[in-house]
Amino acid sequence: MANPDAELVERIRNRDETALEDVKRRYSAYCLSIANGILQNLQDAEECLSDALFALWKSIPPHDPADLKTFLGKLTRNAAVSRLRKTQAQRRVPTSAVFSLEELESLVGSDSVEEALSEKELSECISGFLRALPKMQRLFFVRRYWYCDAVKDIAERFGCSEGKVAMSLKRTRDELAETLKNRGYHL
Amino acid sequence: MRKEDLINAVGGISDDLIREADGSRRPSGNRKKWIALAVAAVILLSAVMIVPAVLSRERPSDISGNASEEVPLPSNTVYDEFGADIMAPWKDGSLKFTSVSYRHSSAEPLPALKLPSARLLSASASSEDAPDPSNAVAPSESDISPADSMDTGREPAAEEVTVSMADNIRIEAAAGTRFIRIKTEEKGHANCDGVYYDVQEDKTICISCMIRDRMKGNPYYTDACVRALIEECVIGPEELAAGMVDGVYHDAYLAIYESEGLSDFGNGKSPSASALGIKDIISPSARQRMAKYKFPAVSIVEYGSRPDKCVFTLVSAGGQAVYGSFVYDFIEESFTKIDGETLGVPRCLNGFFSWVGDEMTSVQLPLASGVAVDANYTELVATIPYYASFMEEDQETGLFSPVYEASNIFVFDLTSGTCSAVFGLSREMKDDLRYPTGPAIRQNGVICFPAGGHLNGYAFPGGLCYIEGEFLAVLTDGVRADEAGESGGRIAAVKQDGNVRFFRLRDGAPAETDVDAFSASRWVKDGNEAFHLPDLKREKLFEKTPDAIASSADGRFLYACFKDDGRVECVDLATLERADLEPGDAFLSQTSGQDDVNVAMYVSGDGTHLLLSYFRTRALRFRKQDFLKAEYERYGSNSDDFLKSGLSLASQYYELDDGTKVSFAVRDSENRLTAACILCADDMIRLGKLNFLIPLDSRPDDYPTWQMILADTAEKLCEYAEVSGNVAYIRADAMKALLNGADPYAVRKLFSDLNTSNYRWFDAGNEFRNLSGEPVTPAEARSAVADETARVLMLYFFGYTVPEDEFLEESRKNGDQFNVLCLERYYREVNEGLDEDEMRRLLGKLKSEVLKCYPEESPVKPSKNTVYAYNHSQMFEEISRRVPDIFEDVTGTSYLQALSEGKLGNRKYNRNDFFASFPLGNGSMNLSPHLQVNKEALDEAVADARFRKGTVAVNTECAVYLSFRIILSHWVPTEKFTYLSFGRDENGNCFAVAEGGYAELTEEQYQSVLSLLRASRGYDPVAEGSAEWLRESIVREIAEEFE
CATH class of the missing domain: 1.10.10.10 (Winged helix-like DNA-binding domain superfamily/Winged helix DNA-binding domain)
Structure with a gap:
């Protein structure tokens, strides 16, 4: 399959767990930059990445993202915002x-x-x-x-x-x- | 529209918009592009500079700022205009520029460059044009020319770099590719170290000034200072690697980068120390100088050094112990412990704090993570990790002991060894350091520190908050919990701007929700005092001292409980209204202050007594009466009646229509049966029925909860039996229901817990009594139980101790048939003289009954690789032999040895306390395909369980339990895991709960844990025989009884 992202999506659809590793390898930096930008905390950002990957796994199918990177980015952003809401009350200094x-x-x-x-x-x-x-x-x-x-x-x-x-x-x-x-x- | 709708909608905008913004960037923001442009710029710059040189000297100049070119310097000649002590990189004759970049476009000509304090020029020079160095005059910015500045008195190489600078600025070194270290008198930098010109950013950076600025009003060198610099992106890994920052600051930066996982460069990181979460740095030079001193198998974790002294902490090789922190004087060659004692060789200093009155008199650091000293080495500031220590006042001794929830900053006077102040901060507030300005004040177990102005720091178990204002008082109890169901906890009353305001000490949040509720000017403290606003006076709230203070079952309400005219009355402490409680209503379990003990309080079935009950999740031992008394005193009760009522629990009961007597039933607000206590002690003997509490609340709909209930039940069984001092009979129908439905391994654990304890009833020599309480023979006891299943269970309960040597031999022969062997032996004993054929028939039936506990689909079957045993010492030896490090304690002593010598904790352990059932195959505890338990984490958890809970329970169940702990600890914000469970509430929401913590789980998290369970146990939580099924069946059964 020429498009590596399409291949990854297909593998996820076929419940190939190793595909998630590949997705992570490919887009972790991108996702971490999103999550860390929101959370200002690398550890939290990494957990968001995990959440996003898990959400990706759960959402394919039924979803069939044409742009895997952006789709994953959205999931990461959602996870980060969600986490931010939970944690911001405990923060003394807002991000x-x-x-x-x-x-x-x-x-x-x-x-x-x-x-x-x-x-x-x-x-x-x-x-x-x-x-x-x-x-x-x-x-x-x-x-x-x-x-x-x-x-x-x-x-x-x-x-x-x-x-x-x-x-x-x-x-x-x-x-x-x-x-x-x-x-x-x-x- | 809700706000979150808008947020979510923006999150869902079209992909193309996101992509567009992702890729958009001004060229300067992209390092690669920037470098490329920069190179072009340099080339252009070179061209601009070179052309005149070429024209004037008839020699082309090859000038480059290109990435890989190594440009030889003209010579080692010292140029006057450069100053007399140009440093090594120049003297070596080459300067390596890997990249040089400028803020400005490559299209811009040289004059557009802004070089405020130093300029980089490239040119070539020829000997004939060079002026005499002795006559050289420092060039001004206007008269710099390549020829002037590069007069070396020799024929230059083809590739040469000329560096020129303004007056009074001296180049000392190149720091990497971007920075030039300079010496300048400008802008007050005369005495500064680490002044750099940033070529890329076109500005001067002074590390000294920046740190000095960070330290204004803060006399300590803390990593917060340098952290702040990093967070402002002043210093990045590249600069650090380039040596732009040196000395102690370099180490500090390095430590931070490494601890943050931002970079893997550097060589000072100690894995063992990092396991402790210590931001450790080891200066190679300091280590070298200290190498001549022999330390016993330790890592030296150093926190900053300077030429004459350094501060370091010794950590054991295994990273499990911190021996202490020291100041080492390189000149005097002496070590000084932080408490001022000068030592020849550091010794183990692991310990905590002791207090006399309000002052700390001696200090030992348990786990120091960050240590910093002031410039004179007279004071030391140590940061204790958030998880390592916080101090809690012991109600009995008045001493403080560490708990594990916060982070502290301790300020020690190194000259006197005293701790002048203690301060804490939550993990999230590390950068918000505020230092105490006065001595600590203790009030109600809360440590308060004035911290400048009207700032108060309130340290308390569970966290710390900073509250501005004039501290007035700490209020406890009598506070309605917030809507989340969390206990109100302690409230600080603070005067701010003339108004009294209240803040939760738990997190510093304003306690606004409760103020209205207390608008009647009544805040309750310790159950019997009103705290009046705004005069802040206290007075008695009730004429009579409450017999107890207890929370409601849901934890949201707090009641003062009185016994009045034979009835129990409870007053809602928030509203001061009488609570409309029905007999059987339950209060929330209250932590007794002991880690492993929970107290529950109930209104007795006839409504006349408060019943105090408790259960223990671990095997701490103390007499029930003592405990009750302690609790009674803890609650401040003066009523003997209350104590008696607690002790008279066994004699309070309902008599049901069928004659069954139960002490009480607990119902929820909708009158659903949630718990039942089927008496105990005397009744147990009299009625011939086993008494135990079955909490049937809405939560235990999953296996782990149920398992814990079983364990708790076992505890309770044992407790009551202990009180009775006699043997118990099991109520056949109840236990049959258990056996039919419960997970066999939970049942095994139940029995194991019973059998392996040193409860009195187990040691009582299997004394049997009949239904009238008279001693009977075993045979008579057996015949008294008609149901054979119950008889089997009875045998289980009574257990049997097999001599150790026989046990091992039998185990080798029969693998995991140990329990069956027990039964067999028991049967043979109690049926002495029985016909052999009949004996075999009975044994066969027994075995089949026992083996029914192992379902066919269970992945964990008795096998030769799994040894279940309560032959303790040999079991431990075997485990220690096969997995040598599993029981190694912090000092390297074998666990068994430490165990036998009673070295583990304050309590002298008895070997018989321990039950071990451990998969010995590989020692890695692979619980399921989905969860490869990290051995390190598991070890930690095991160690934690071992040391904190006072027992070792390394069996399959425990491993699963620990797995849950590891998993759930990520979700539940608590360090206390005396118990935990997870499940769904009545609304279908998933949750995880542990002592001191509660977390909502997502469906995914919930399912992941369930999948772990299923995978590890072959357990289907909804199938017949499951915990859910069991729970419902028991509810049904008991409900039928009541009907």
């Missing part, structure tokens, strides 16, 4: 990821009304919104709220000032909130 999530959460005014939202639908809505943004603005947003990078790191990464990044993020959040409201979401 940048906490600030990142709080910024995003600030778009939602009240947490009390629980609605049965389609996460997939909402994700697609946000994806569409992001595609319509200028590239740098989009990159800032994804780095900040998906990878949970610190503003400082984003600024350094893209060679601009922190103020510029922060302002861009603020603008994007406002626009996103407006977009979501227009789509009928209650924030």
